[in-house]
Structures are given as C-alpha cells and as structure tokens.
Amino acid sequence: RWADVPFNPPDSIFGLLEAFHKDPSPNKINLGIGAYRTDSSQPYVLPSVRKAEEKLRKKNLNKEYSFIAGSTEFCQLSFDFALGEDNVISKEGLNATVQTISGTGALSLMALFLKRFYPGEKTIYLPKHTWNNHITVFSFFNLPLDYYRYYDEPARKLDYQGLIEDLSNIPDASMVLFHPCAHNPTGMDPDQDQWVALSRLAKEKDLFVLFDMAYQGFATGDADVDAFAVRQFASEGVPFALSQSWSKNMGLYGERTGALTILGDSKDDVRRILSQLKGKIRAIYSNPPIHGARIVTEILTDPELKQQWLGEMKGMIDRMISVRKVLRESLLKYGSVHDWGHIVKQKGMFCFTGMDAKQVERMTREFKIYMGKDGRISIAGVTTKNVDYIARAMHEVTK
Ligand code: PMP
Numbered sequence: 405r406w407a408d409v410p411f412n413p414p415d416s417i418f419g420l421l422e423a424f425h426k427d428p429s430p431n432k433i434n435l436g437i438g439a440y441r442t443d444s445s446q447p448y449v450l451p452s453v454r455k456a457e458e459k460l461r462k463k464n465l466n467k468e469y470s471f472i473a474g475s476t477e478f479c480q481l482s483f484d485f486a487l488g489e490d491n492v493i494s495k496e497g498l499n500a501t502v503q504t505i506s507g508t509g510a511l512s513l514m515a516l517f518l519k520r521f522y523p524g525e526k527t528i529y530l531p532k533h534t535w536n537n538h539i540t541v542f543s544f545f546n547l548p549l550d551y552y553r554y555y556d557e558p559a560r561k562l563d564y565q566g567l568i569e570d571l572s573n574i575p576d577a578s579m580v581l582f583h584p585c586a587h588n589p590t591g592m593d594p595d596q597d598q599w600v601a602l603s604r605l606a607k608e609k610d611l612f613v614l615f616d617m618a619y620q621g622f623a624t625g626d627a628d629v630d631a632f633a634v635r636q637f638a639s640e641g642v643p644f645a646l647s648q649s650w651s652k653n654m655g656l657y658g659e660r661t662g663a664l665t666i667l668g669d670s671k672d673d674v675r676r677i678l679s680q681l682k683g684k685i686r687a688i689y690s691n692p693p694i695h696g697a698r699i700v701t702e703i704l705t706d707p708e709l710k711q712q713w714l715g716e717m718k719g720m721i722d723r724m725i726s727v728r729k730v731l732r733e734s735l736l737k738y739g740s741v742h743d744w745g746h747i748v749k750q751k752g753m754f755c756f757t758g759m760d761a762k763q764v765e766r767m768t769r770e771f772k773i774y775m776g777k778d779g780r781i782s783i784a785g786v787t788t789k790n791v792d793y794i795a796r797a798m799h800e801v802t803k
Contacts, residue, residue, distance in 0.1 A: 416536060416777060424774045432772040433790055435781040438588070438753050439657055440720050443787045448720070450655050452713035456702035465698070470691045472682040474503020474663075478697040481704045482648050482663040486617060486631050487638060493667065500677035501665040502685065503692045507618045507649030508537065510664035514614065514645050515545040516684055517666065517677075522579065528614065529571070529580045531555070533756075533778065535588045538581065538616070552580070555590045560746040560758055562592040568605065577610045584633035586619035589780040591750025593623060599633045603640040613637055613644035621653040623751040625721035627714065643667050650700050652753065653717050661696030720784075727786045728755065734795030742802060755783050763801040771797035 414422065420436035442448050473479065479501040484494055493499050504510035519526065528547050530538055531554035542549055553566030571580065587593050594602060606613055615634055621627035637644055650661040664681070668674040685691065703713050732747045747755050759767070759779040767773045773794060775781045786794055
C-alpha cells in the first residue's frame, strides 16, 4: 500500500538536532537550532513567564476550547505590540488578526490565504538568503518563488544596491517577503533610512508585503525600535500581512504561540478575510492551544510584569551581543588572519560566519560542533565557557 511513498529528507536544522543527540562525544556543542541558552548552556524559562503562569494557576481557569481564531484579546495585544499602542490601523479596525500555531503556523496560514485569494501574479519574492523554512512553507502551498538580492557574500554586508535594483525591477503589485528585524540567517538588517526608502518603493510599486517578524526585540533589545520597519510601512499605507511569533522574545518555543494579521482596506474586508481564515483553521486544527496566549496576555496587560519581561528580554540580547565580541576577540587571539568584524555587526540570534560547506563539515566531524551547512551558527548557544573552544575550532578550519 505504501510502497510508492518516497522518503522525505529530514529538515536540515531539526535533522541536525537528532544527529547531535546521537553523538556520544562529551565536547559536543549544538549551534544549529535557534533557541536561547543561558551562559550555563541551559534552556531559559523567563522569570516573568513563570510569574505569569503562577498568576494563571491561581485563577484556576478551565481548559475549554478557544475560539477558532483564538483569544481576541491576545490577537489585539500581539498586533499592537508590533504596530505600537494607539496605532491607526487598530483604531480603524483594519487588522484581520488570528492566533496561530506560532510563527510557522502564521506563515502557513498566510500562504494558504494568499494562494487562494491574492489577485494576480502569486510569485513570492524572498531575500537571498532567507530562513530555509520559508522555502518549505511557500513551496508546500505551491506558491511560485523568486529571489531578490539581499546579502553581499564577499563583503559580508547587506547588498542594499542589489536589493533596491531587484525590487525596482519586479512587476508592480508583486508579493515581497521581508524580515523586519534580526534577519535569519545573515543578521544584517536595512537601517532606518533604508527601510524608509524601501517603504516608498513598495508604495510606488503597489507591492504587497509579507512581514515575518519572529524576532521583535531580538535585534536591538528594544521591541519598539525593532518594529520600525513594520510601523514605517504602515505609515506609508503599504498593504501587508504580518506573521508574529512569541517563541524567541518570550521564550515560549514549545507553547506554539503566534499571530497572523492580514490588513484590509475596510471593515468589511476584515470581516470577509477573518471568515476565510477561520474556515481554514477549522479544517486544519479547529482552534489554537490556550496556554501560551494566556501567558502573553498576562504579561502584556500587567505593566509591572511587562517591564520585568522587557528587562529579561534585554538581558538575553545583551548576553548575545557580549558573546559575539568575545568570539571575535578569541578568533583574533588565536591569530586568525580574517577580520571577523561581521560577527559583531550582525544582529539577533544568528551569526552567518561565512564558513563554507567543507569547513562546516570539519567543525562537526573534528570538533563536534553542530551548525547550519550554510555556515550559520546560533549565537544563543555560545557561552563564556565554550566560546574559546568554538573560536579555536573556527580558526583551525578557516586557516
Ligand atoms: N521566521 C523566522 C525567520 C524564524 O527564524 C523562525 C524560527 N526559527 C520562525 C519564523 C518561526 O518560529 P516559530 O514557529 O517557533 O514561531
């Protein structure tokens, strides 16, 4: 019966996790997966999240089903966290927002909706490079993909000229995906002036923008600053869809907590868009999990707890920024002839090291350091204890 089912190769990053667990070496280090670790290499449940859970426990809530679109309060809180309190879109009720199975679920639902309803050409323009799962998700829903230049590999910086040129040349009314902050995997974001120019170009060309905001707060440590791109495009009146994830900034990875927004031009648009999103959710998983959304709601509606959380988030970013510096210094200390300045310039959870496939292979085989084949390492996995070993390995394979 199943003889014709072909084998589906494992996901590169989650596949790496399996290989890591099977490796008996005591020195092994996992820099593949994008999950924050403390300086003792431990997963981190934020104390503000623990406090929110404590408050929830005292409320003795039931486990009834959520609405199909999830918690209405959570949806609005999430959207306002991105767009800013008192934003015009919320005031006018032009956001069709639903709770999703985290960022990935938001992107899948976005893809499903766009495949069915986006008028005209359905090609999605992605940055070259991008998060691998963008390709998996959008291809899964049979959306044609194309790429715009984003990263200047030899110079290890944003290819802003290429980016503008390519986006100027795509057909009007195309769909373009942006990482609004902490670009994965390159760690290179446009600066604010560049975002302003991009928003004007998008407006001029009537582009439809797909924002995948998985790291709000993780680029600079300030969630408002990190939302600059989204708010800028909103102020220019560029239409967009927005995927949000609470996995990283609140550390809710396994709770699968996120939101999808599609902007309408009128309240009636929003009513019809929502009805379609709900129809699809009902068919796929009926309604989302409740716990993560409750945690987010507790934190965002309690000013004191919210401040605590923002401080803890900043603490994660500060640790990553400082370990970037130490990693670079250690590489130079070992006498590396490379400059490695990009390690400290890049933002967010990842460092796009520039190591090639052969070097990565040696990192894993000789040093038991597991990392992306594209040379990406999760900075969140580097600590004051293992940074020296990692630097030595990087130096050895890049000599
Ligand atoms: N988008 C990007 C760019 C990501 O890096 C991630 C997480 N690695 C996600 C979306 C989604 O993550 P999650 O499904 O955990 O929210």
